[in-house]
Amino acid sequence: MQLAFVLVEPKVPENVGAAARALCTMGFGELWLVNSDLHTRPEAHWLAHGSDHILGNARIFPDLTAVRNSVDLLMGTSAKPRHHRQDWHQPAQLREIIAGKGASVATAALVFGREDRGLSNDELALCDLLTGFPMAVSYPSLNLSQAVMLYAWELSGLALAPTEQSRPEATDARLGALRQRLETLLPELDAPSDGKLSQWVFERLPLLTERDIGFAHTLCGNIERKLRESSSSDQQAPFR
Template sequence: MQLAFVLVEPKVPENVGAAARALCTMGFGQLWLVNSDLHTRPEAHWLAHGSDHILDNARIFPDIEAVRNSAELLIGTSAKPRHGRSDWHTPGELAGVLANKGNAVATTALLFGREDRGLSNEELACCDLLTGIPMAVSYPSLNLAQSVMLYAWELSSARTASTDRSEVPGSDPARLGALRERLEHLLPATDTPADGKLYQWIFEKLPLLSNRDIGFVHTLCSNIARKIDKSS
């Protein structure tokens, strides 16, 4: 699994450079930026300290929708749970979720919001999972680069686990994304309305499935599709 750290409209070039250094220190190399060119600023390179190659190879996206098109799993950072969702995870819990994905996910994007206001509610609603760092104060806040360093340290174990697992011959490395598309087409055919609670629950739980469970649900979808074809 490739894990990309995504900075959404960062405000301070030094934070971008420090984030690149944190990624390099923990063995990551994918830095993506949304609507920003701060990685080109001298101040960013001043704090990169040997991580200039990460800044030089950073991918730039116009918006989060473009990031969504380049990643099977989109994870948003938030200081606290939003939208009444139950899929908010600490960094340590998130490491376990990603380690279980095996080769079912080719690319995961972890989004970090703006220094002054984080990610908007609309942006968080686009994410498959939410994550946050528990704080001991009533108004939680961490420097952007500090947050990136903490997640890079916690998720390095998930990266190692994914790298150590052997590929299954003939497996599709984007099976989670393919499963999401299948369900989007299949559920309406089973009279499951897209605005219903069951539909919402299915897509909230989908990103939590392990590599093995994703394969089982693929098989279930195939069986349901055959039943539908026979009855039509």
């Protein structure tokens, strides 16, 4: 599994350099930036201290939607749960969730918002799940590079090299493929118009283990086959 750390429109180049240093010390190498070139600023390199290669190899995306389309699992950081979502997890819980994905997730990304206002509601809606640190005081947030360091420490060891299990043949069994399958399938099942069934499904989807994801793919395949058979039977039925 490849685990990327994504900074959305950071404002301070020193934070970008310090984030790169934090990733390097914890064994991570994927730093992605959204709509930013701060990794090229001298101030970023001043604080990188031996992690200039991470800044040099940083991937740049125009927006978070482009990141969403490039990963199987997208995790957003938020100081607290938003809009009645039940999928807010502390970092230790997040580690367990990621570790259980196995080959079903080729690439996961952890997203950090802007220093002054975090992630927008629309950006949070793109995320499969949300995560945050419980605070001992009511102070609203951590410094960006501090947050990256804490998560990198908690998740250290999950930046694994590709294995036989993650070969391309396993693509159809991945979490991202299951999400796309359900986005097509749920409307065909006449899900309630209020969207509560879809919300329930997609909030719990990222929590599935690799084995569960395989079972869910099998279940979707069986439902799809039944729907095709039903449709074919309706088309072939004689007029009465």
